[in-house]
Amino acid sequence: MQVTETLNEGLKRGYNITVSAAELDEKVNEKLREAAPEISMKGFRKGKVPMALLKKQFGPRLLGEAMQESVDGAMAKHFEDSGDRPAMQPKVEMTNENWKEGDDIEVAMSYEALPEIPEVDLSKVKLEKLVVKADDAAIDEALGSLAETAQNFEDRKKNSKAKDGDQVVIDFVGKVDDVAFDGGAAEDFPLVLGSGQFIPGFEEQLVGVKAGEEKAVEVTFPEEYGNADLAGKAAVFDVTVKAVKEPKAAEIDDELAKKFGADDLAALKAQIAERLEAEYTGASRQVMKRGLLDALDKAVKFDLPPSLVEAEANQIAHQLWHEDNPDVHGHDHDHIEPTDEHKALAERRVRLGLVLAEVGSKQEITVTDAEMTQAVMNQARQYPGQERQFFEFVQQNPGMRQQIQAPIFEDKVVDHLFEQVTVKEKEVSKDDLQKAVEALEDE
Known part of the structure; x- marks a missing residue:
């Protein structure tokens, strides 16, 4: 087997792989020898069929398997030896189109390699954590809303x-x-x-x-x-x-509290305060996460695989087009050409995705089975009466599992990075926090 480099330009790689006819023939013979003890054929006892007859009967089918396994093995060895990680599935095609049994196999393989991700100096990253307390006014406002629902x-x-x-x-x-x-x-x-x-x-x-x-x-x-x-x-x-x-509106008293499962009004207020502060904490985390990602985006620069950027830009353009055209539910429309703005956003997303993936890999951060099950259960609740079907759908679709797993992994990596950077708390009003969240949506 021979592997020859044909392209090494930026992140683009190209190789010719040649598997000799002798190697293929030996692989077929090896498969036949492994299977021979279990093969029966008219006129011969089990395991005693001559190799020549086995090869005539099963050789053509096994040759196809041998070809695929040889090429797959050559690719796997190449990636192991070179350390390259392809950004997307490599493109593989036979170059000797008139191949016939007895010829060598010649295959061209091309791909874009993932870049080396530089280390990030997290000691220089400083973030602000907005802290909001659930004051009496916010609690009273929430109580008023509850009273209206219990009108x-x-x-x-x-x-x-x-x-x-x-x-x-x-x-x-x-x-x-x-x-x-x-x-x-x-x-x-x-x-x-x-x-x-x-x-x-x-x-x-x-x-x-x-x-x-x-x-x-x-x-x-x-x-x-x-x-x-x-x-x-x-x-x-x-x-x-x-x-x-x-x-x-219902009276704001102990009776109202009991309607919402609390022992009395004081207990209901405590529950509301806890819920509000959880909401504030979640919103604050959004703001701090954006600050972290902005800092990483500025601190780390490296070449990006064009195929990943192009795929991400197309996805962004397609998604935004559907948001602007909500009446169109199918995907049989004309191609949506990404704008420069889409491409810039795609570059940011790809860059940050690679950085977070690298951090997660080095820190051995994983999504546990329990976390995955909980996430699937949360989504299954959106389909009352069809929870079992949703679970089965997720189990049978790797793409769906990846879609559910990705944000969990990202959040775990972000939490790890929060522990490595300098975070300073700043107490602000609910309105200030709301403005900060709205600013995220405007960007």
Whole structure:
């Protein structure tokens, strides 16, 4: 076997690999010798079939396996000896197109090597950790929001008109072509106007009604309505308004606390403070992580594999195009040409990805099975009733597993780097933290 270098330019590499016919023949014979003891053939006892006959019968198929294994082995040995790590799957193609049995195999292999990642002097990196305390005002604001979600409804003054957000208590009977249909009637039904609980157009027509009023509500069922007998049909609902009620926020007291699983109001406030500070900590970490990545991006410069940058730029352009065109769900549109801005962002992402991967490798940082299982479980909850199918999908798709694993690995590496740099805490207001987070989104 012979490996000859044909290209060494920047990160681009090219090699010709030649596997002699004699090497292939020996590999085929080796496979036949291994299999011979288990082979039976008419006229011969098991394990006693002549080698020449075995070669005639099984040689052509084994030759294909030998060719693939020889080329794969040559590539593996090359990467082991050279220390190169290909940025993407190497391109491999036979160059002697008229190959026939008995000829040497000639293969051209090309790839882009991952660059050497220089060490980062983390002692010079200084980060600011924004610290926000959950003050009384923030806790009271959160309590007010909880009280609104636990709101009650009280009767409006007599002859008051229903407003959007009010609750109307109604009796109704729905008819299509003057015939009542199944499931289209109810009594004392509490409906919050603007909730979208009924089909489009129904609730809007009840804005302005009064208690005791009767109204014919004319609507058309959507074409995609679940009941095929009603889909797309015009209907009239005879509605009797029995009460009009306005929303009233619940009292902020121990009873409210119990509705949310706390023993009393003091315990609920403590829970809210803990939740708020966890949110603040998460937001602060985002800001500090961006500061770390910015520092790494400035501190480390090296050549980037063009194929990785191109792939990342195409992905960025494609993703942003779909965000600007949310109505297009398929991917059969024209190619989206990356802009210079996309390419610059791709270079940053590739550079930082390689740096973080290198740090993680050197520090032997890994994602444990328990962490992976927890992450899959968290995502599975987004598909109620289909959790098992989601687990199976993840198990059968390496790409999906990598997609879930990558951010966990990145966060673990970032946490490791936080321990190596200088971090100074700075107490700020909630508004200041919010502005810092919004600044991240604007960049």
